Amino acid sequence: MTTSAAPKAMTLTSLVAQDKWVEFDDAWSELIGSKGPTDELFAALRIAAEKKRIPRCIPQVRLHVEALDDQGRHEEAARLLGFVVSTGASAGELAPLLLEQAQKTWGAEPWFAKYAEIAGLVAGLSDARKPWSAFERLLGFGQGRLVYHPGGWGTGEVTELHADTLEISVRFANGRRDRFPLAAASDIFDPLAEDDLRAQHFRDADALKKKLRDDPLDVLKSVVVRHGGKASVAGIKNALCQVGVDGSAWTAWWRKARKLAENSEWFKVTGVATRGDVALLRTAVDPATDLRRELEGYATLEALLAQVRNQLLAKPDERLRNVMFEVIEKRAGQTGTRDPLSIRLSAWMLLRDEREEPPAALLEHARAVAAQPAPQDPNLPPPLWKLFQSIPGAKEQERAVLLLQDLFGDAWPEEALKNLHHAAPGMVRALVDALAAKGRRAELGALYRELLARPLRAPETLIALARLGEAGKLQGELPPAPQRAVALLALATNLYVARDSRGDTVAARTKGKLTELLTKGKEPLLARLLATAEPATIESIQRTIQRGVDEEIEAIVAEFVVAVPATGARGGAPHFWENERTWTTKKGLEKRAQEFKHLREVKIPANQDAIGRAAAMGDLSENAEWEAAIEEQRTLTSRAMAMETELRSVELIENAILLEGVVSPGTHVRYREAKSGAEHEITILGPWDMDQGEQVVSYRAPLAQGLLGRRAGDRVVVNLPGGDLDVEVVEIRAHHLD
Secondary structure (H helix, E strand, O other): OOHHHOOOOOHHHHHHHOOOHHHHHHHHHHHHHHOOOOHHHHHHHHHHHHOOOHHHHHHHHHHHHHHHHHOOOHHHHHHHHHHHHHOOOOHHHHHHHHHHHHHHHHOOOOOHHHHHHHHOOOOOOOOOHHHHHHHHHHHOOOOOOEEEEOOOOEEEEEEEEEOOOOEEEEEEOOOOEEEEEHHHHHHHOEEEOOOOHHHHHHHOHHHHHHHHHHOHHHHHHHHHHHOOOEEEHHHHHHHHHOOOOOHHHHHHHHHHHHHHHHOOOOEEEEEOOOOEEEEEOOOOOOHHHHHHHHHHOOOOHHHHHHHHHHHHOOOOOHHHHHHHHHHHHHHHOOOOOOOOHHHHHHHHHHHHHHHOOOOHHHHHHHHHHHOOOOOOOOOOOOHHHHHHHHOOOHHHHHHHHHHHHHHHHHHHHHHHHHHHHHOOHHHHHHHHHHHHHOOOHHHHHHHHHHHHHOOOOOHHHHHHHHHHHOOOOOOOOOOOHHHHHHHHHHHHHHHHHHOOOOOOHHHHHHHHHHHHHHHOOOOOHHHHHHOOOOHHHHHHHHHHHHHOOOHHHHHHHHHHHHOOOOOOOOOOOOOOOOOOOEEEOHHHHHHHHHHHHHHHHHHHHHHHHHHHHHHOOOOOOOOHHHHHHHHHHHHHHHHHHHHHHHHOOEEEHHHOOOOOOEOOOOEEEEEEEOOOOOEEEEEEEOOOOHHHOOOEEEOOOHHHHHHOOOEOOOEEEEEEOOEEEEEEEEEEEEOOOO
């Protein structure tokens, strides 16, 4: 870091920040006697104003103004008085002195009288705060001063002040010139200080470009000062964008500037690289000490870990990284805290990853858990593997593979193979790959065959093994391809149904991994597995996935379903609607569910009230109201039980894979009567869909039953209550369901 990048040694500001007022007065008196510049004094007085301590500074202000007046430094005297007055301290008492110094400074200018009149900076002031603020803003529009037009014209220079008409002429960076009334300009433009980046860019763009490259911390300081001592990343980015630093140039500059600021004793950087703040400190603070104090102040280990992970994204230097992990290790090893074991495990695994060796506390705890007896039920994980499962976060679970190796040394593969089906989801793939690299492909192949027979036992493990097994990287003969497809699709359906379980994010991630494995690539794995499947297997798979699968899987299966030969070549496999379940549309299901809800929450309670009223009437043996209410109760209860059973056995027509050109629920059918030649059209849906159009027929109705499974051109005799009807199927098309 260059010397110019850091703020000056701010003695006065440090004294005010630390409330060392006697030392501050002495240092101020020394400044007055030395006739030194007042820049640092203004910075110190800003802090004093924040602390509400300006009134105690008034005597020193008067002494300093007298000295400046004797030295002919009237503008510094006027601005010092103006700053103190603007804080509200002795605004009336100091007003005459302020007006006097303003006249000595600018009184000879042709515009002064009008400026003073516009601002209200005139004799007899009782409060000079607003007049001085207005006057000081007008000073920003003097000849040679720079202004910024936020509406798109950018930075410009006041080339001329027309005192007679109170107008200014402005030349912009793009060469455009214009003339503005001073009153309007005061509202439109922002006066710029010479150290503002926009001003520096206007004066010498090449010099600023060099400064951005060679001294990014000084540039950052300019932006932070402009924002009052603290700027957000968004504010810094906007400031750089205004001088042409954006896109990849901004990213490179900000990466360098942030790194320097993090290691500077004069800056405090918080948040992550894209969201956070940069503050200019009043007193120098060692970044590592400040970071340690900040991290040790977090109430929970979980909050501490979140903050450290955010800061690690910015890639801090080694010294700051060491502080972070020292604090984490100390906190994770403390006993008697309210931090749960799972969070301490997460902290230890982060340390394991950083230092490439396990923390002593982690090894001690893991060995104690590993020594505990395993449960008698083999379906339950041993204590150590249950510990792995309790580690939060997929990345932390993946690091558990290294911990397993730390604990068992060269014998870790045997421990892993014995308990692979108990592995935490995040560690499965890394563990399988590590075992394959160790030459244990035969054992992995045997486990793959075992899990194909029980696909729901260990989903993550099955997927990891399938990735290697279907790529020919495991040893041993596998079951036939269609059989593997059936097993993997059974798992896919199970994961799809589980995806909506509250908080089951693991099932959702596992489902995504399986879908990607089965469907991605030029020749998807699922298509290769189904290539030799018999029609009966395809239709069996069709029924399996009717519970639901991802669209990518459904699309591949549909291609094979369409290729299945027509009815008669199906090997006797039933159609999807040929079961005891009720097929309906989403609308029909919602309607039936509402009917059930109304029955349970309105009709049955009303009946119970009726029974109570009838019982209150006395003798029940001759109570007609009682008998009627009891009979209604039997009817309602029976109906409720039947409806509840129905709703537990429902399939949605929207989820069914329709055989192309085959009459089925979800199709629109046009048929012709053989005798009369009359044509009719019907839409075949579920028994609860009758209100979705005049042509809707339940697939359980006699007419639909006679047509189901038929194709266009088929002639069939339909058995209806009024007699047989000879018809020919003319057209079949899928019905659009909302």
